Amino acid sequence: MNKLKLIIAREYLEMVKRKSFIVITLLMPLLVLLVGGIPVLISQLNGGGETKDVIVIDETGKYAAALADNDTYHFVALRGDTVTDARAFYEKTDGSSEAMIVIPRDIDSTAVVNIYSEGTINLSLREYVAGRLSDTISQARIASYNIPELKSIIDKANVDVTINSVKWSDDGSESESSTEMAMIIGMIFSMFIYMFVLMYGAMIMNGVVEEKTNRIVEVIVSSCKPFQLMMGKIIGVGLVGLTQFAVWVLVIGAVVLAMGGVSSVGVDAGASEDMMAMIMSQVASVNYLPIISWFVLYFIGGYLLYAALFAAFGSAVDQASDASQFTSPIIIIMIVALYAGMGCIDNPNGPMAVWCSMIPFTSPIVMMIRVPYDVPAWQMVASLALLYATAAGIVWVAARIYRTGILMYGKKHTIKDIFKWIKQ
Amino acid sequence: MNFIEINDVVKRYSGHTALDGVSLTVPQGCIYGLLGPNGAGKTTLIRIINRITHQDSGDVLLDGRPIVDEDVTRIGYLPEERGLYKKMKVGEQIVYLARLKGMPKSVAVKEMNDWLERFELTEWRDKKLEALSKGMQQKVQFIATVIHRPQLLIFDEPFSGFDPVNSEQLKREILRLRDGGSTILFSTHNMESVEAICEQITLINHSKVVLQGNVAQIRQNYKKNIIAVSLAGDETLPQCDGMFTVMDDKPVGASGEYIKLNDGVTVREAVSWLNQNCNLTGFSEVLPSMNEIFIETVTSKQ
Incomplete structure (x- = not known):
């Protein structure tokens, strides 16, 4: 037991002290925040930018007023008759405007507008123009029917259904819940398990191969049991991963909370801040305790199962590059699991979801x-029991492969050899 | 008092037998040579003593009792294929390995400092192992093997990779450990070192013991009545077909002549005949080297 602790401590400290570990652990949350924050930043930058002139030639003389100036564009209405040569017309101006919009005489029937520009036409300009003109033209069409009160009738007939999800707790109280947010958080945890198992599984395998090629393994197993060495590595590396996870959660959590605080007292409460506040309240509404508890249980079970496989495969090869014949099946299984998980979002209690959440892999x-999505308790219990029983079995088999494999040098081993080692 | 007793140990792997009824005894405080060509089964035997693998049948006794897992703390093992963690600091590495062998941390640190000083490696203590030269790495490995004061030391080819100066230092350290009461089991191909420091040997070939005993005794048993003779001045050795033949092949650089006595001729008779017939200045019996005995034994049994 004491030896196991020593081995765990060594594995943990050696990895945590590495510069690459420290850099990744600290940079990753920053990277995530950066990726998340860039759209907000960009929209703010755009808002603060200069306004651009856009020429509007309104052949109808009715609709130019609909294009009111906004933060980005200043619309200069020019009275024009039928424009036959848009280019020639544009060249008569001083050329400083961003684009030229021609509203044709027959727009009421065709609903087509041309925007000319020497550069690429900005998507936001297209959307803005289309939105404003659509509204105005449909108002005009409604008015053209000359039916009294038609506008208010249509306004009344337009329905926009909002869904208010209310969750009944066992004690009878009602609370607003956000299933979407819970689902997103579930997906994040699920992705995390996927990434973590692959990343740290590969690390375990490389560690085993390294010990084997360094030949230190013979020195170590003359002091302790191969099983202790294997489990020490698996547990030590697992703790490294949990440390990394904890740091990420703390850093991202702290920054998000800080941002939430800032945005609630924000000077100009634009649309993006409103959205942020809504997301914040949804993030806060999720009941984290059960999700995190399940996550920890599934994480440990899944990690043990796959880590033991990686350790066993590492022991059976002389170089990490030889291990792909063993590891590619693992990766394929993991990818299948990920897609199955994504598929379950549509039908979380369907047969595929139920079966895939029972199969330990x-x-x-x-x-x-x-x-x-409130999985029945018996399914959770059965799935966890299956997972842990399988993980224990895999660890046992892996230990038998490992203790023989680590001392076998210079030969490529087939699956058949490995079955022999298990039986020995 | 025997420190190790191995009785009729058999180990089979799928397909072949690695050890076939091997027995040997190593007395307390002895430097014992375990010899044999590659693949003879030496490493398997060493791994059995180290509890890395287990024999299929037979007994291994350590200090009079059947060996158990806890006994590994009393053994120091330097494998032929050396290895340490390249990215780990020298000092931390030695202390880690000492603690794995059950040594308390504070004692291990103190011992480590003493050893590093003895090998003039103190300034390297906080360097990563990969920064050290190959020779220094070997010394670190040696320290890691002996730091927990094991009663039994197992060295597999300890001198490979050492230059002559370091080999000498290593030899001195091994003898010092023996004088301190440790029993030493040596596995080697280097027959000169066997002659220099081993008291007893076991030669294993094809999984079986083919030769065993005291080194001096074995050399006596294998002697072929060859005598190195030197004569005064440039006198040449007279022929005497009835008594001896002059050998054509003698060791490179040897002075004088080598003669092989015929069967039945005693050394005494040869000396008196030579004394009468020529001007004898030197006369010594040539014992076969362990190298010759090794090659002869291994090739004759094939």
Whole structure:
């Protein structure tokens, strides 16, 4: 037991002290925040930019007023008759305007507008113009029917259904819940298990191969049991991963909370801040305790299962590059699990979701996505029991492969050899 | 008092037998050579003593009792294929390995400092292993093997990779450990070192013991009545067909002549005949080297 602790401590400290680990652990949250924050930043930058002139030639003389100036564009209305040569007309101006819009005489029937420009036409300009003109023209069409009160009748007939999801708790109280947010968080956890197992599984395998090629393994197993070395590595690396996870959660959580605080007292409460506040309230409304508890349970089980496989495969090869024949099946299974999980979002209690959350190789990923949808308790228990029983079995088999494999040098081993080692 | 007793140990792997009824005893405080060509089964035997693998049948006794897993703390093992963690600091690495062998941390640190000083490696203590030269890495490995004061030391080809100066230092350290009461089991191909420091040997070939005993005794048993003779001045050795033949092949650089006595001729008779017939200045019996015995034994049994 004491030796196991020593091995865990060494594995943990050696990895945590590495510069690459420290850099990734600190940079990753920044990267995530950056990627998340860039759209907000860009929209703010755009808002503060200079306004651009856009020439509007309104052949009808009715609609130019509909194009009111906004933060980005200043519309200069020019009275024009039928424009036969848009280019020639544009060249008569001083050329400083961004684009030229021609509203044709027959727009009431065709609903087509041309925008000319020497450069690419900005999407936001197209959307703005289309939106304003659509509204105005449909108003005009409604008015053209000359039916009294038609506008108010149509306004009344337009319905926009809002869904208010209310969740009954066991104690009878009602609370607003956000299933979408719970689902997103479930997906994040599920992705995390996927990434973590692959990343740290590969690390375990490389560690085993390194010990083997360094030949230190013979020195170590003359001091302790191969099983202790294997489990020490698996547990040590797992703790490294949990440390990294904890740092990420703390850093991202702290920054998001800080941003939430800033935006609520924000000077100009634009649309993006409103959206942010809504997301914040949804993030806060999710009941994290059960999700995180399930996550920890599935994480440990899934990690043990796959880590033991990676350790066993690492022991059976001389170089990490030889291991692909063993690892590619694992990766394929993991990818299948991920897609199965994504598929479960549409039908979280369908047969595929239920089966994939029972099979131990896919359950950690799939079940994390199902958790927000109130999975029956018996399914959770059965799935966890299956997962842990399989993980224990895999660890046992892996230990038998490992203790033989680590001392076998210079030969490529087939699956057949490995079965022999298990039986020995 | 025997420190190790191995009785009739058999180990089979799928397809072949690695050890076939091997027995040997190593007395307390002895430097014992375990010899044999590659693939003879030496490493398997060493791994059995180290509890890395287990014999199919037979007994291994350590200090009079059947060996158990806890005994590994009393053994120091330097494998032929050396290895340490390249990215780990020298000091941390030695202390880690010492603690794995059950040594308390504070004691391990103190011992580590003493050893590093003895090998003039103190300034390297906080460097990563990969920064050290190959020779220095070997010394670190040696320290890691002996730091927990094991009663039994197992060295597999300890001198490979050492230059002559370091080999000498290593030899001195090994003898010092023996004088401190440790029993040493040596596995090697280097027959000169066997002659220099081993008291007893076991030669294993094809999974079986083919030769065993005291080194001096074995050399006596294998002697072929060859005598190195030197004569005064440039006198040449007279022929005497009835008594000896002059050998054509003698070791490179040897002075004088080598003669092989015929069967039944005693050394005494040869000396008196030579004394009468020529001006004898030197006369010494040539014992076969362990190298010759090794090659002869291994090739004759094939």
